[in-house]
Amino acid sequence: MQPDYPINTLSTTGRQLKAIDLWETAHSLGFPAALWRLPNQQDKHLIVSFDEVLPRVPADLDELPAGFLVSPFDNLSSTAQTNMSANATLELSTSNRALFLRADIQALFSETNGVQSGRVRSDSLTANESTADKFWQTLAAQQNNLAAAQAKQTTVTSFSDPDAQAEYVRNVALAVDAMKRGEIRKVVLSRTKRVLFSDTPNAVDLFDKLCQKYPTAFVSAVSIPEKGQIWISATPERLVSIDANGIFRTASLAGTQSAFEPDGTPKRPPEAMWSQKEIEEQALVSRYIIECFKKIRLREYLEEGPKTLIAGNLMHLSTCFIVDTQAVRYPQLGTVMLRLLHPTSAVCGTPRDVAFTFIGQHETHDRELYSGFLGPVNINTNNEGPESDLFVHIRCMKLEGRLATLYAGAGLTEDSVPEREWQETEMKCQTLLSVINNV
Numbered sequence: 001m002q003p004d005y006p007i008n009t010l011s012t013t014g015r016q017l018k019a020i021d022l023w024e025t026a027h028s029l030g031f032p033a034a035l036w037r038l039p040n041q042q043d044k045h046l047i048v049s050f051d052e053v054l055p056r057v058p059a060d061l062d063e064l065p066a067g068f069l070v071s072p073f074d075n076l077s078s079t080a081q082t083n084m085s086a087n088a089t090l091e092l093s094t095s096n097r098a099l100f101l102r103a104d105i106q107a108l109f110s111e112t113n114g115v116q117s118g119r120v121r122s123d124s125l126t127a128n129e130s131t132a133d134k135f136w137q138t139l140a141a142q143q144n145n146l147a148a149a150q151a152k153q154t155t156v157t158s159f160s161d162p163d164a165q166a167e168y169v170r171n172v173a174l175a176v177d178a179m180k181r182g183e184i185r186k187v188v189l190s191r192t193k194r195v196l197f198s199d200t201p202n203a204v205d206l207f208d209k210l211c212q213k214y215p216t217a218f219v220s221a222v223s224i225p226e227k228g229q230i231w232i233s234a235t236p237e238r239l240v241s242i243d244a245n246g247i248f249r250t251a252s253l254a255g256t257q258s259a260f261e262p263d264g265t266p267k268r269p270p271e272a273m274w275s276q277k278e279i280e281e282q283a284l285v286s287r288y289i290i291e292c293f294k295k296i297r298l299r300e301y302l303e304e305g306p307k308t309l310i311a312g313n314l315m316h317l318s319t320c321f322i323v324d325t326q327a328v329r330y331p332q333l334g335t336v337m338l339r340l341l342h343p344t345s346a347v348c349g350t351p352r353d354v355a356f357t358f359i360g361q362h363e364t365h366d367r368e369l370y371s372g373f374l375g376p377v378n379i380n381t382n383n384e385g386p387e388s389d390l391f392v393h394i395r396c397m398k399l400e401g402r403l404a405t406l407y408a409g410a411g412l413t414e415d416s417v418p419e420r421e422w423q424e425t426e427m428k429c430q431t432l433l434s435v436i437n438n439v
């Protein structure tokens, strides 16, 4: 890895290098890129991969180099032998479905007291040097035009889909019947909503607006040229994190209500009232996580919650689970749990495989990357050690040119009221729509 360069030394125009410069250069060369901001942090990170077609890899945090991982929902590990002790070899079957953006170019953008700074590095060990040269030459040639791309104004129109609500409500009723018959405990059914921009929107601009509006979310934009897609999200749900000190974190998140009173005043989280149905729904996610710990005979975990958590326009119930992987001598816990956890009961259901089949039989859209997971892997920001932060890919949309497809789901139990579940998905779509409508 070459030393870091301050971003202003790379500007050829006297203007400071910005995330949009790198993003647009990657786009024009057909290179994938990922831009992200971690919850409660200011720094924005960007990586560019020189793989025009991304490798499909197993989600193995212990093997992958620095980069950004994006997994589809449909990426189940079958657990042929899961009764592992901390020292036993891992016998989970691996599936090569996650897309991996290797950090061929890595940039960090910070802001302290209104002053912007940053660093950029390109990895000459893994990256083809002539490709890196081509990248910087293209960037230098384009930099003058990029300011114009940033200032684009767009308006949006919604597609009317008159049958969507009736179809969703019908499917919820079928799920409730299946749950009353005892076939499933919980299932998460999702739907899509499509909007058309008047002009191709600026993804970096949308990303910046989401960062501003949702400081506690994991905000990301991932460009996948081989699919002609950019995925943008502001998710509140952590799936697996391993920090530089080997601290593992996961969380169970479920139960949804508006964060505002009907008159528009914000609710106070400690005073939020939760129904029996929502408490049960979230407890099922926590139980699912604890079952995963049990499968690997891990007892030394800290459980915090459930607490009410604000996620933009919504509130959820959340419980955090924390493990010191060094103290329990389980360095590969992140990889093992990732394979055991995904897809959790927050986006799939209980029992997992029955719920997965029900989703496949009843949802008419392909979830693709929605309700999969994504985030930085083995990124060493301040030379403190590599960190990985993977989040459940919800509150997201897929951008294909001017067309945006938003995805939202609701956790159903036998007490679900179909119309209310539809309203819940509408509220979840608002997380991104409220920003889209103002670009």
Ligand SMILES: C=C(O[C@@H]1C=C(C(=O)O)C=C[C@H]1O)C(=O)O
Residues within 6 Å of the ligand: 188, 190, 237, 253, 254, 255, 256, 316, 346, 347, 394, 395, 407, 408, 409, 410, 411, 412, 428
């Ligand atoms: C499935 C989604 O969200 C999940 C489902 C929730 C629920 O059913 O209450 C709450 C938070 C998320 O775990 C989504 O936003 O699409």
